Amino acid sequence: MIGFPMLATVDPSLSPNLLVILLAAAFTDNILLSRFLGMCSFLAISRQMKTSLGLGAAVVFVTTCTAGLNYLLHTYVTVPLGIEYLELILFIVVIAAFVQLVEMVVSRYSPALYFALGIFLPLITVNCAILGVSLFMLNKPFGFADSLVFGFGSGVGWMLAIVLMAGIRTKIKEDKVPEGLRGAGITLIVAGIIALAFVGFSGMIKM
Numbered sequence: 001m002i003g004f005p006m007l008a009t010v011d012p013s014l015s016p017n018l019l020v021i022l023l024a025a026a027f028t029d030n031i032l033l034s035r036f037l038g039m040c041s042f043l044a045i046s047r048q049m050k051t052s053l054g055l056g057a058a059v060v061f062v063t064t065c066t067a068g069l070n071y072l073l074h075t076y077v078t079v080p081l082g083i084e085y086l087e088l089i090l091f092i093v094v095i096a097a098f099v100q101l102v103e104m105v106v107s108r109y110s111p112a113l114y115f116a117l118g119i120f121l122p123l124i125t126v127n128c129a130i131l132g133v134s135l136f137m138l139n140k141p142f143g144f145a146d147s148l149v150f151g152f153g154s155g156v157g158w159m160l161a162i163v164l165m166a167g168i169r170t171k172i173k174e175d176k177v178p179e180g181l182r183g184a185g186i187t188l189i190v191a192g193i194i195a196l197a198f199v200g201f202s203g204m205i206k207m
Helices: 016-028 039-045 049-081 084-109 111-120 122-126 128-138 144-171 184-199
Strands: none
Touching: 016 144, 039 049, 039 111, 039 122, 039 144, 039 184, 049 084, 049 111, 049 122, 049 128, 049 144, 084 111, 084 122, 084 128, 111 122, 128 144, 144 184
């Protein structure tokens, strides 16, 4: 498994490393295609390109903001107070607050997208990919800027995966697919092929 040998503190002279984190999170360590987190909404929403783009953008926003906030929460609250055992609950609260904000913004400015996403927009709160980003972040020696970039890259990777799947599913003719593979079956097969394609990026970035 590829690691992330970053520094624990942010040094402006090391800014190129932020690009490494971004590319690794989006491609070589894709949260969905490598970790297979967030599969439920991925399978359900990737039928249409518009809804996939909308949900993907929401995931990018939430992962970026919550990764930064949860880093601050971990560094300046839970660790100094010795209450790391509460981090899982606190992280979910932070994620829920941002999902509520996204839901209000989408319902206000894009009602059509809001109704198209349906229950899966508020369900970002319990999307394991969102929580996984914050938890994986704690296992790496990241600073605040690194955490933001890692959250952004992970969100972009998830968005890229669902948009690719939406594009493929719109081209697949269900009547030409064997009956036993229609729906989730062919979707999982295509997801596996995409994941194999992303394996090709693993040798391009050394960390």
